[in-house]
Amino acid sequence: MSLCGARIGGGLPPQLSPGDQVGLRLASPEAGDPADVRRARVAWVEAGEAGVVFERSDPASRSAVAKLFGTAESRWRSAREVRHPDSCCRGGPLMEPPVPRVRIDGKQAVIAAK
Numbered sequence: 001m002s003l004c005g006a007r008i009g010g011g012l013p014p015q016l017s018p019g020d021q022v023g024l025r026l027a028s029p030e031a032g033d034p035a036d037v038r039r040a041r042v043a044w045v046e047a048g049e050a051g052v053v054f055e056r057s058d059p060a061s062r063s064a065v066a067k068l069f070g071t072a073e074s075r076w077r078s079a080r081e082v083r084h085p086d087s088c089c090r091g092g093p094l095m096e097p098p099v100p101r102v103r104i105d106g107k108q109a110v111i112a113a114k
Contacts, residue, residue, distance in 0.1 A: 003069050004056070005040070009049040016045050022052065030071070037064050 001007075016022075024037040038061030040052035055061045 001069060001072055003054075003065060005043065005051060005053040007049055007051050012045070012048060012050055016042060016050055018042050018044055024052070026068075037061065037068060 020042040022040050022042060024040050026037065037054070038058060039055035041055070043051040043053050045051075054065045
């Protein structure tokens with residue numbers, strides 16, 4: 001997503017075509033997110049995904065998109081970041097990461113099978 005448009009994947013009607021005008025609503029908005037993003041134009045459709053360009057001339061749509069973008073940007077800033085160690089794969093043996101722990105009942109951690 002950007003302030004100008006977004007890529008949407010899944011649940012798209014098969015008859016969707018570039019140039020179509022569409023109304024956009026979030027299926028399950030988080031608290032404080034605008035549910036209705038209003039209007040957009042389909043820019044491209046390919047392999048079950050579509051790119052849309054938000055309607056920038058409508059003040060309500062522009063405001064809803066700006067608020068949604070701000071919320072998404074804020075969440076990305078607080079997302080965990082995992083980096084590959086610099087020492088791995090440089091003239092030495094490949095360092096395999098540990099197998100993730102899986103919680104079966106929400107309390108007990110067990111090692112997942114390879």
